[in-house]
Amino acid sequence: MGLYFRQLLSGQDYAVGDPVATQMVNFSYLVGDTETREAVVVDPAYSPDELLAALDADGMRLVGVLATHHHPDHVGGSMMGFDLVGVADLIGRHPVPIHVQRPEADYVTRVTGLSATDLTPHDHDDVIEVGNVAIRTLHTPGHTPGSQCFLVPDPEGGDKLVAGDTLFLQGCGRTDFPGGDAEQMYHSLQQLASLKGNPTVYPGHRYSQDPSAPLADVQRSNMVYRATSAEQFVAAFGS
DSSP states (O other): OOEEEEEEEBTTTBSTTOHHHHHHOBEEEEEEETTTOEEEEEOOOSOHHHHHHHHHHTTOEEEEEEOSOOOHHHHOEEETTEEEOOHHHHHHHSOOOEEEEGGGHHHHHHHHOOOGGGEEEEOTTOEEEETTEEEEEEEOTTSSTTOEEEEEOOTTSSOEEEEETTBOSSSBOOSOSTTOOHHHHHHHHHHHHTOTTOOEEEESBOOSSSSOEEHHHHHHHOGGGSOOSHHHHHHHHOO
8 A cells, every 4th residue: 555645735735825725724635545546635625626636636536525524614615704615616526425424414514505415424433445545534523513533544654643623733623613512622632642653643724833743742742631631621721
């Protein structure tokens, strides 16, 4: 197996000149198998055409979309008075399955205008096979009810944790939006902390100088891991 993995920053690597993309500093990810040339895109908001063009330039073929959660800066939709393009535009041009956690499915359909049949719902610890790359889905509620992270195996050593808005290198996703829950976020963060093999964390936004870091380093430096109980976490970070 050869892993294909690219981290792309909105406003810099794609959607250049888009004021929302530049302000929100979202990451999108391209993940696939270099042997079968199959790939998925994670959170294709702002300019899905450019992300598809990047895949095409690398000789990769899109076979699916992975959505970390339903917020428009990740999947498209209306936000702050702006209409953001995303998965609806992408599958209108290139129909592929959209992989979501089961509790997030209704939210994704409402935000994007897609139908339930466009979505492929998953449960915690399901596996999405992209060629020979087996991507684990991790249900990590807290930011939204169906937030999910993706654990991507790397044959060259060390897994990659695509963490969405659950875990940043500094901080974590907000829990004061509709559907957010600080206590659930605490348990989701502890779940990630227990992952074996010290995977590299790839967050949903660039809210730190570095674009990625080993999980052990994040645990040492990130203030969200200072709480030793759910009660402490809720008191410090809950709304």
